[in-house]
Amino acid sequence: MAELLAKAHRNKRLSAVVACITRDVSSILDLGCGIGALATRLADTFPSTLVVGIDRSRYLLSKMKKKKTVSRILGDMPTLPFRNQSFDLVVAVQVLHEIFHFKGPKALNRTLQNVSGLLKKDGELVILDHFNPGDAxxxxxxxxxxxxxxxxxxxxxxxxxxxxxxxxxxxxxxxxxxxxxxxxxxxxxxxxxxxxxxSETHTPFTHQELKKLVQDAGFRITHTINLTSLDRHLKYYGITVEPATRLPNRHILLQARKRGERE
Ligand SMILES: C[S@@+](CC[C@H](N)C(=O)[O-])C[C@H]1O[C@@H](n2cnc3c(N)ncnc32)[C@H](O)[C@@H]1O
Known part of the structure; x- marks a missing residue:
């Protein structure tokens, strides 16, 4: 049951990411692609787009479905072994919190700066990740x-x-x-x-902290929303919260555009 719950939630999250892509894109980089659930979905949705997935886990990459328009790259961020200005879009689904945790805030900063470098002019970044809802x-x-x-x-x-x-x-x-x-x-x-x-938290950075990281790396934030309610978890585990409590959602979806030289 827990697995089904996780899968249903993941599908919803991936759909939300795909729905953000409203412009023509010829190349997409999926950071921390894991077994390629999103990369595969992107390839199915945009059949003429080249999708590149990068992950540091050889094992997870080996589980990715083979597709003509999808390439898999073994790599450890912040290093991103691609030429500058080679992608229209970069997506990062539930990976930035891992870089933050395992490598620290500077490595996350460097990752985002590298992403900015390898995006084309007006290129876009879509991030979906956990966030810290605060200590109330x-x-x-x-x-x-x-x-x-x-x-x-x-x-x-x-x-x-x-x-x-x-x-x-x-x-x-x-x-x-x-x-x-x-x-x-x-x-x-x-x-x-x-x-x-x-050993890692699901509440790594607040909205403000994430936004600052993205802006400092040379992006203009165009849209943010919260996704994935905790309701199904609470129901599944029989947990109740005090009436009138406003529970936060679990994820933030943030869209940003690479800033131009004059911005
Ligand atoms: C929570 S999983 C998310 C996988 C996928 N994006 C998804 O949403 O299904 C995080 C992924 O990021 C990868 N990862 C973590 N740190 C990394 C790093 N420094 N460089 C490359 N990949 C990394 C992990 O191997 C893992 O596949």
Whole structure:
């Protein structure tokens, strides 16, 4: 069930990225393409466009469906082994937070600067990623059997200390940021991905921080929206939040255009 949930969400996210592409593009670079779900979708949607996927995992690249118009490149960002001004569009779906986490903010900055260099004039960047919703407190209840999961998550999660406390009648009070990491990482506990998932956060940068990174790398932001509600996760795990709580969505979709020399 958790897998189905993840797949349905992923399809929705990929559709949102594809829907952003409204201009003719002859070449697209997919950063951190993984097994190529998006690259394949892009190739199917734009059959005359060259799609290049780059990823540092040889294993994931080997799982990519072979297609005539899709090439796979093994590479480790921030290095991007392409000629300047060679792409119309670069997409980065759920990869920037990994670069931020595993290589640090400077490497992320450098990645975005390199992306700006290899985009053609007026080229576009589309980013879809997790974001930090902030530390406002929220109250929630979880089924008794999930309490142990929360304790286990608190014990195993490495990026920062997770704190929560119990208020009246079984309500637990926690920051939105910690809540989002908990709810979106329960599935990983005791799975083969536990170590990796417990060492990185799903709430790496706020909207403002991401926007600044993108602007500092030479882009003008044209559009941002939030995507993917947490409702299905809450329903699946039997978690309730205090009535009237406004839960943030899980992802930000940001579109930006390479700034011209005179801008
Ligand atoms: C969460 S997955 C997202 C995969 C794909 N974009 C998707 O949405 O299905 C992140 C991907 O980024 C790749 N990745 C992480 N850091 C990288 C780096 N420094 N250089 C190249 N690829 C990287 C990982 O190998 C992984 O395939």
């Amino acid at each position: 407190p929220i109250s929630f209840k979880i089924p008794e059997e999930m309490r142990n999961k929360l304790l286990e998550f608190q014990r195993k999660f490495k990026p920062r200390k997770i704190t929560y406390y119990e208020s009246s009648e079984g309500w637990l009070r926690i920051s939105l940021r910690d809540f989002c990491d908990f709810v979106t990482k329960i599935w990983a506990l005791n799975s083969e991905l536990e170590e990796e998932e417990m």
